[in-house]
Amino acid sequence: MVTGYMAKSRVNDDLLSFLLDNKCSETEFDLLRFIGRHPKAKLNFYVITQAFRITPIDLGKALLALVERDILVHQLDDNGLVTYSLSPDEKTHAYIQELATLDWSVAMALKKELKDSTSAFRIYGGTANA
Numbered sequence: 001m002v003t004g005y006m007a008k009s010r011v012n013d014d015l016l017s018f019l020l021d022n023k024c025s026e027t028e029f030d031l032l033r034f035i036g037r038h039p040k041a042k043l044n045f046y047v048i049t050q051a052f053r054i055t056p057i058d059l060g061k062a063l064l065a066l067v068e069r070d071i072l073v074h075q076l077d078d079n080g081l082v083t084y085s086l087s088p089d090e091k092t093h094a095y096i097q098e099l100a101t102l103d104w105s106v107a108m109a110l111k112k113e114l115k116d117s118t119s120a121f122r123i124y125g126g127t128a129n130a
Contacts, residue, residue, distance in 0.1 A: 014109065015095060015098060015099055015110060016110060016114060016117070017070055019110075020114065022069050024060065025058070025118075025129070026114070027054065027058055028062045028066055029066060029099075029111050030052070030111075031059075031063070031066065032050070032066070032071070032096050032099055033099055033100050033102075033107060034051060034052070034100075035096065035100075035102075036100025037100045039075050039093065040085075041085065042075065042085045043085070044082065044084070045059070045060070045082060045084075048063070056077055063084055067084070069109060069126070070089065070092070071092055071096070072084050072085065072086060072087060073088070074103055075094070
């Protein structure tokens with residue numbers, strides 16, 4: 001039992017490190033969990049907006065940030081439709097799939113830890129005091 005907990009804790013630590021290294025916001029966290037549940041899908045902006053019920057501006061910022069960090073890729077088809085999908089990078093893909101398969105309570109604990117770590121970084125990392 002303890003070994004299973006230790007292994008799960010290590011996975012969560014790796015996921016947290018990945019999320020912190022990529023400066024993921026809470027919206028980006030939720031977006032990655034959603035897209036991770038559909039790893040082969042090419043989703044357009046409208047579909048994602050309907051699934052999340054967030055403002056298009058906030059969604060656009062999150063998608064752009066994830067594309068810039070090479071976590072997501074975007075493609076423009078012949079009709080001008082932009083679709084988003086997971087990066088083909090195997091390591092990134094593995095992190096996102098692991099994130100998507102977490103139990104809801106574990107994912108929410110990880111999200112809180114991400115938020116707390118990000119807040120602590122802002123306070124102690126110098127950006128709040130600048």
